[in-house]
Amino acid sequence: MKLSNLFWAASVCVIAASCDSQNFKKTKGGMPYKLYASKTGTQIAPGKFVKMHIEQKIKDSVLFTSYNSLPVYFPVQAGTQPYDISEVFLTLKEGDSVYAEQMMDTFIKKNPMILQQTKFKNGDKITTKLKIIKVFNTAEESRKDEENERLAYVKKEEVDVKNYLSKNNINNTQRTNSGAYVQVLNAGNAPQADSGKYVTVMYKGQTFAGKVFDSNMVPTFGHTEPMGFTIGVGQMIKGFDEGVRLLGKGGKAKMFIPSMLAYGPQPPSPDIKPFENLIFDVEVVDILDKAPAQPTMPQQPQNIDAPQPRQ
CATH class of the missing domain: 3.10.50.40 (Chitinase A; domain 3)
Incomplete structure (x- = not known):
């Protein structure tokens, strides 16, 4: 860090x-x-x-x-x-x-x-x-020393997450490539979420201690519209990005994400401590092949009295 x-x-x-x-x-x-x-x-x-x-x-x-x-x-x-x-x-x-x-x-x-x-x-x-x-x-x-420390800390956090799952009798989880754990509650239907696909999701994020820090499932946080992002391009934290790939359209899951696959030392909310592991409840609303085109803004009428570019 x-x-x-x-x-x-x-x-x-x-x-x-x-x-x-x-x-x-x-x-x-x-x-x-x-x-x-x-x-x-x-x-x-x-x-x-x-x-x-x-x-x-x-x-x-x-x-x-x-x-x-x-x-x-x-x-x-x-x-x-x-x-x-x-x-x-x-x-x-x-x-x-x-x-x-x-x-x-x-x-x-x-x-x-x-x-x-x-x-x-x-x-x-x-x-x-x-x-x-x-x-x-x-x-x-x-x-090199910092990288070794980081890798060792990632392993420690994964052990912490597994201990949390065991202590709370949370079974049937799947490990993502990097070490997040996903309990798939409903796998959903085709199409499947995958790299390059554009997904919209409903979600609730909370700490392992149960503090909810963000959600679009309730009006408390001021936004209830589905959240959209393209998978695999770095728009989301790594654990979330990997976890959603286990779902299809309509799929539901609970994700258990180590801090190093979430926000690490720089959380975006005061409700999240540095290096705090997180839980996300997720429901996939829709999956598209690519992000929808953004609406174009109407062009302003040209002022003929304004200086024009040199030809």
Whole structure:
């Protein structure tokens, strides 16, 4: 997972009780932090690439965390910002951990317009914890490691989905090529959904915890018309795209989709947590060979007084 603009206002928190045994230091910009240094490890430097875990909290609310999911990978750049974790970042090495605190009052004093750009407010305290896992010399080393982490996490999530199915006595599911699981309730009739076909569906999406985050089956979410898309061209999340291929016209199914085949670290709704596995109830309304043509807009009458293209 990439992390852009990491060091804006503390991109990230909680450290264990052992934090209290360390004294706070302050950066030149005045940010309080605690450093838990390892004895050995490769030093961070501009041009290198870092793998780390990072977490940000405001009060008791987690804004972002990579712990228990995929680590963060990013290239190291020179330069720092005052009152920011970047002030200590280039002093760190593999195995080091940092806990930092930042008060929104300080940011607001420096830039009052920030209140219009963020949900934070005066009095809020942002706490950040991070741990440097690995420092790479090249982008290729970082890329390979990130891919290995991703593949391992995909396997873990599939195990989690299978455990959920077993615990809830959900049987007769079919595995898609990538690892989503589909319980076909009604296979439907010809034609069959397949790559390149245009399908329209009714659906309800919810988390494994039962939180419904979107649906066109009820008026709650403001859209009750069937949703249309072309299969196999990347218009839908991968698990959904693969799952619908098991159905024909009129088919119904329940899809159990690991987060890495859904929205992963960047869900589109606040009702979905990063790396949260999802369930979709789906009914196929229709299947066409291709997407219907879009209606053409009537042309505006030409203004003969307007400048014309040069012939």
